[in-house]
Amino acid sequence: MGGQPVERSMDFRGSGRRLLGALRPERGIAFAVLALCTVSITLTVLGPKVLGHATDLIFAGIVGRQLPEGATKAEAVQYLRDGGQGTVADMVASMNVTPGQGIDFGAVGTVLLWALGLYVVASLLNLIQARVATNVVQRAVFRMREDVERKLARLPLSYFDKQSRGEVLSRATNDIDNIQQTLQQTLSQIMASVLTLVGVLAMMFWISPLLALVALVTVPVSVLVATRVGKRAQPQFVQQWKTTGRLNAHIEEMYTGHALVKVFGRERESAEVFRAQNEKLYEAGFRAQFISGLIQPAMTFIGNLNYVLVAVVGGLRVASGALSIGDVQAFVQYSRQFSQPLTQVASMANMVQSGVASAERVFELLDAEEQTPDPEGPVGPRTVLGQVEFEDVSFRYQPDTPLIERLSLSVSPGQTVAIVGPTGAGKTTLVNLLMRFYEVSGGRITLDGVDAATMPREELRSHIGMVLQDTWLFGGTIAENIAYGSEGASHETIVEAAKATHVDRFVRTLPDGYDTVIDEEGSNVSVGEKQLITIARAFLSGPSILVLDEATSSVDTRTEVLIQHAMASLRTGRTSFVIAHRLSTIRDADVILVMESGRIVEQGSHDALVAAGGAYARLYAAQFAEPVAEPE
Template sequence: MSGTSAPRRGPAPGAGPGRFMGGQPTERSLDFRGSGRRLLARLRPERGIALLVLALGTGSVALAVAGPKILGEATDLIFAGLIGRQLPDGAGKEQAVQWLRDRDQGTVADMVASMDVTPGQGIDFHAVGIVLLWATALYVVAALLGLVQARVATAIVQRAVFRLREDVEHKLARLPLSYFDKQSRGEVLSRATNDIDNIQQTLQQTLSQILASLLTIVGVLSMMFWISPLLALVALITVPVSVWVTTRIGKRAQPQFVAQWKTTGKLNAHIEEMYTGHSLVKVFGREKESAELFREQNDKLYAAGFKAQSISGLIQPSMMFIGNLNYVLVAVVGGLRVASGALSIGDVQAFVQYSRQFSQPLTQVASMANMVQSGVASAERVFELLDAPEQSAEPVDARRPEAVRGQVAFEDVSFRYQPETPLIDGLSLSVRPGQTVAIVGPTGAGKTTLVNLLMRFYEVSGGRITLDGVDIAEMSREELRSHIGMVLQDTWLFGGTIAENIAYGAQGATFEKIVEAATATYVDRFVRTLPDGYDSVIDEEGSNVSAGEKQLITIARAFLSEPSILVLDEATSSVDTRTEVLIQRAMASLRSGRTSFVIAHRLSTIRDADVILVMESGRIVEQGSHDALLAAGGAYARLYASQFAEPVAEAE
């Protein structure tokens, strides 16, 4: 499509601005499980790499889990050396045990009986050193595998979020204008930026860590049952308690996270509105009300965020408390087992380490619950956007006119924004190629809606519109809009040079063509006065050029695209009278051979139109030339007189 921006629209019926605020976000009950599964499903294209992450994580955890058991062997060697040095030299193990029992040291005798002790021999430092070297090597390799796993997991997350951003971008292009009528711009931007950033942060910080924690739990639990099934069962007593505490706290925190991100969207919408309308707010002295609304939304965000973090913040201390209880139980029962000779002190030491390792991942998983809840809340908001109804699908076998000459026909066209409120009903119109059709009428008569239907920004409710005999509903939107150039009352410029802005509607345009279009639309005369000429950079708001100059640039952009049909919606409303006359002259020559639709409130700009349509309440009540309509003395004559007649004294 050639043109400047999306068409100007008012609020949807029944949806007022609401004290500066735009449309409210769609409310929907929270589906934590469904949204969480759907978010994880976004990782499915990376399942091959995910298997590598799983393998690396398994290897890293397996080596790390083996460490305490090996260190326990070192402890047994040291303890055996300390005990053996105190036993009679040259005696056998059984003799040493009996020797201890004869001296009423039965507990020590039971411990020696369960250990590999050589009476009279001290600590074997060589054996201890070998064990410690093995343990060091295991921990180093485990750390390296964990590092590689983290980097690969990062790549998976980044790719998944990249695809999610692409899907949102493509979705925004497929959404009908009615969606944006009901949503404030800041709310949509918040979902496309803040919420996706939050999803990325959540996946980045939790995916690898949760995987490592779950593998650690499985590995540690296996080692614990290998060392002592009884102690393992003791350690497992606290697991149901941990799950119950986490679930209860999580259910209370999740609604607060949803409220936090919805309030963030509302606050962003207000900030964006106030920033873009900063001058207007100052002109009407609404700074105080704007600040009050900001404070109100900011307070709501603070309250929701505080509640969410406070409630979810209870998880970690609760898990630490439960973990300490588990540690005490294991230490007591383990000490009794060592005293009875059922376990060696090295095994108990390893088991105590395992009990810490077992509670630590549980605590980590629980402490990440607040981040996961926040990320899923953001994911649900993004999925709401992705699930929004799209504009009607393109025809499978799209048609196109054999030659686009610009013949347009409206055949019994009806349209309504709301099913119960008709706006256009039974409108018929035939426009010959090269004709200039001016559309006038009071606000709300359906003038801009008529053009929106021609551009297929909205679909007709009844009847059809044809371009050179082909129903535009049977054409692809891209094909249709490629033949139409549009200039709106609301200008749109992007951050870039003046030349780039003019060339936006015609890819690959040469500099000579850009200058030619700029000269024809009187852009060249003010561009030449700028220090950098056509290389002058315009900021995103276009604040470094005047409103009239912005309008001229958008007109040059449309002209450069050389469309078959021109749509001008109050295109000269922002220029001075002299520039308006010059533009009208340029338009007269540029409209030659092109069908033009001109929407105007200033009737002086459409005197030379071939046909003037007067619309009221979605119907064409009059049509004809300027002179003929004036002579008829109808609606057009009244509009004309209201603009150019001498002011009449206001009735008391």
């Protein structure tokens, strides 16, 4: 994450093939695009040859008018030779000329109409294939976005723990947008360029094999230049998009925590980090665009050399009578058309490299290791009572760092289990294992006798309501946020849940009541009110098991007391896990578990644990006893 430029890119060729493979479901339409493009290019390639014929007619008329009228072509040629104009005689001999006859404007007009028809039909076909190609690309990118969305749903929580949110968002948005732009702007052009090269080369050999070989002399030089420059540009494009992801991550973090940034006066440090990341992005982007930008002027220079060679050799061939002036004119146009696709492909190299660099990042996300698949078919208990068993459960975030070792716990239906302990003791981890956000390293967790690992995650979590310390609300009304976990909930049931959790008392003070729209950050309601809404959401879902992870940490003391009373009635018949630092909130729990370093060191009721004078008693005394001396 140091931002140093990479030495070389990832598998450019393999990623490019895989990116093209995304178009495979549209191969039928893609073949139609290819057919339309082929016909369009064929008609376009025939255009210069037809125009060359018109030039021959005009030139023949100009020359014929200067020859003796009534003489035959052979006599006119001999007349020129006798006059010492052998070169002109050779040229006239190769022409379709009638001495004394001027320009046949009727024939010229017919030829020009044919040329116009060719170009009009070619343009229409090109327009149709561009429309169809756009459809192919949009469908492919649509599927890629769907694949990323489904992949994010299958990734384990550990993946998001290791990746910054801005980096993941950048891959799912910026990189896919860049892939779309790359395919949209290059796919048809590359196809047209390749077909143009083939068609033009065929016409060039048809007109003059010698001139065709002269034109091909510069091709190896062009390929060498494009290849060398492209290899140097690709790593810079990879670095550009990596830096973009890091910059997005920083911006997202600073925007989310902008209040804390201001409170602690870290605006300058935040701006400095942004400046450094922005500078790295500027440098990587400049190097990528500058290096790849060298291709087009180099190819233009080589194309101009090709044009000069063709013009010189073609002029000599016309003078010798081996070619007509119309054929040379057509060949000059073909030489331009021949170098133009090479220049276009070379100029698109930077966009292609940028698109493949983004594709590599998206494929890296799609190839990330997924959570273990759910078993097929329902295997959970028919009726969930809430009997939870931890049987010799072991877990570790890192393979060589154990956190929980051989933990056993039995929770009866309807019991309230409070989990306390110092920070890092494994309290939240225990709940995450129950929710299968992480998989146990050893042992098993059962729900009413059924191994949770054999149950589909969606089914398991449908029986569990969870309220986290960090609240999450989405952009929508308060009613919609409360009903988020209960599809089809009526307004009456929403209000009942709100009243039970004391949400109703502040909602009714709002001008729009339950129709009040909350933004994504929930900035128009207080932190405590957001917490109450999430509690109402969990209660409305009617779970068999409640998980409250510091659920009342953000509410005032009076509200906390009210919620505790509401929880007492709502927990009736439900198994509840309460993680708390404020021990006053769990005095009435049926069982209190005291955890240290991933182990349960004590368990029992509040009174029994205080009387035992152990770890819980020390925590309780430290929290409620008056300090007897200032710490040194």
